[in-house]
Amino acid sequence: MTAVVNEIILASRSPRRAEILSRMGFRFSVHVRPVDENIRIPEPEPHVLALSVRKAEAVRSGFPHALIVGADTIVFHNGRILGKPAGPDEAAAMLRDLSGATHQVYTGFAILHPDGRAVKDCVVTDVTFRALADWEIRRYADSGEPLDKAGAYGIQGGAGVFVDRIDGCYYNVVGFPVSRFHERLCGLVGEEGGRKLKVES
Amino acid sequence: MTAVVNEIILASRSPRRAEILSRMGFRFSVHVRPVDENIRIPEPEPHVLALSVRKAEAVRSGFPHALIVGADTIVFHNGRILGKPAGPDEAAAMLRDLSGATHQVYTGFAILHPDGRAVKDCVVTDVTFRALADWEIRRYADSGEPLDKAGAYGIQGGAGVFVDRIDGCYYNVVGFPVSRFHERLCGLVGEEGGRKLKVES
Numbered sequence: 001m002t003a004v005v006n007e008i009i010l011a012s013r014s015p016r017r018a019e020i021l022s023r024m025g026f027r028f029s030v031h032v033r034p035v036d037e038n039i040r041i042p043e044p045e046p047h048v049l050a051l052s053v054r055k056a057e058a059v060r061s062g063f064p065h066a067l068i069v070g071a072d073t074i075v076f077h078n079g080r081i082l083g084k085p086a087g088p089d090e091a092a093a094m095l096r097d098l099s100g101a102t103h104q105v106y107t108g109f110a111i112l113h114p115d116g117r118a119v120k121d122c123v124v125t126d127v128t129f130r131a132l133a134d135w136e137i138r139r140y141a142d143s144g145e146p147l148d149k150a151g152a153y154g155i156q157g158g159a160g161v162f163v164d165r166i167d168g169c170y171y172n173v174v175g176f177p178v179s180r181f182h183e184r185l186c187g188l189v190g191e192e193g194g195r196k197l198k199v200e201s
Numbered sequence: 202m203t204a205v206v207n208e209i210i211l212a213s214r215s216p217r218r219a220e221i222l223s224r225m226g227f228r229f230s231v232h233v234r235p236v237d238e239n240i241r242i243p244e245p246e247p248h249v250l251a252l253s254v255r256k257a258e259a260v261r262s263g264f265p266h267a268l269i270v271g272a273d274t275i276v277f278h279n280g281r282i283l284g285k286p287a288g289p290d291e292a293a294a295m296l297r298d299l300s301g302a303t304h305q306v307y308t309g310f311a312i313l314h315p316d317g318r319a320v321k322d323c324v325v326t327d328v329t330f331r332a333l334a335d336w337e338i339r340r341y342a343d344s345g346e347p348l349d350k351a352g353a354y355g356i357q358g359g360a361g362v363f364v365d366r367i368d369g370c371y372y373n374v375v376g377f378p379v380s381r382f383h384e385r386l387c388g389l390v391g392e393e394g395g396r397k398l399k400v401e402s
Contacts, residue, residue: 024362130380133392160372161225161383170371171361179331182362191334 005114005189007066008197011059016156017071017176024178025198028069033058044081045122048072048108052120056110067189067197068112073175075151077103082151092141094152095162100131103151105173109181111188119184123177125168127155132162206315206390208267209398212260217357218272218377225379226399229270234259245282246323249273249309253321257311268390268398269313274376276352278304283352293342295353296363301332304352306374310382312389320385324378326369328356333363 008028010018021028035054041047056070075082077098085091105127110120140159146152153159155166155173171178186194209229211219222229236255242248257271276283278299286292306328311321341360347353354360356367356374372379387395 023358025359157224158226161379164380165369166371167368168366170364170367178362179365
């Protein structure tokens with residue numbers, strides 16, 4: 001017998017993920033417990049999957065009847081994972097690195113069902129930056145916006161003007177691949193179940 | 202001698218275009234005069250370019266010292282231009298047409314300089330919808346959101362969950378290809394000139 005689930009817990013403090021989920025009509029609440037984000041996995045996909053599961057599992061015990069959603073986003077360029085910059089200088093260095101080139105954004109997510117089932121998945125999007133002028137890099141790095149963002153930029157903010165093109169899911173770059181999430185969620189709880197997790201329109 | 206320009210007039214009533222321009226740091230004001238949008242040009246690129254110029258020229262006389270920016274967006278699918286739907290039923294028909302397929306979004310823009318120069322350009326983005334369930338189409342069509350949007354959807358709103366992937370400029374799909382605009386603007390007024398049109402950070 002499958003438990004009826006009517007609550008989503010988002011185990012992420014990212015305001016962008018919460019905004020995407022609520023724009024898509026989902027009802028949810030946010031609960032976060034600290035996890036050790038220093039995992040030594042150099043390959044991007046296993047890295048984001050492992051952290052997504054870790055974030056979701058950290059809050060599971062508090063909400064035994066809810067779907068728990070964890071997620072993690074990284075930028076991958078020239079074989080290196082770029083996380084959040086430590087300050088404006090590291091942000092500027094990351095942006096110089098990304099200028100005039102194509103990089104990959106990986107977002108992993110995990111959905112834990114109260115009955116013990118779980119799905120995890122990862123979406124990759126190519127992002128191409130135009131060649132950036134030095135003053136643009138400096139101004140954006142100093143704006144404070146890069147500091148809580150993987151790869152030192154937010155496509156939905158001031159760095160939108162840096163992006164020539166993206167190939168793949170846009171919301172994945174913002175931090176949550178909502179179309180894939182929706183698909184996986186319906187696979188887990190059914191279409192009708194997915195509908196019940198949304199605000200009535 | 203080139204006139205110094207320190208004002209942008211956005212000749213568009215689209216709140217999305219205004220939001221994109223202001224997120225990118227531009228100072229501007231919005232002024233719109235009615236234009237006849239019924240032009241019988243079936244090819245998408247000449248269609249959006251002609252309307253962009255028409256919208257910009259309609260306000261030019263009121264602002265002889267400003268850069269005037271006009272823009273127009275359409276959705277193109279199976280050889281047909283999809284504009285704004287007349288009501289929920291036409292919106293639902295458009296969404297059924299777009300379901301499970303790839304279409305093109307065209308946005309044209311025109312920038313008129315007070316010295317008589319002008320640039321116009323058009324950006325095309327491929328957008329792929331996943332196969333939509335009938336209840337999703339109905340619910341979104343009835344939400345009111347499609348009514349002021351070409352092709353009956355807003356990627357930045359409730360229809361984000363319909364989009365599997367995009368290939369090309371995201372902001373072009375929202376209604377304003379800001380990276381290309383930035384490039385063309387700097388071509389017209391120089392990099393330093395473009396900087397002066399932005400809010401000091």
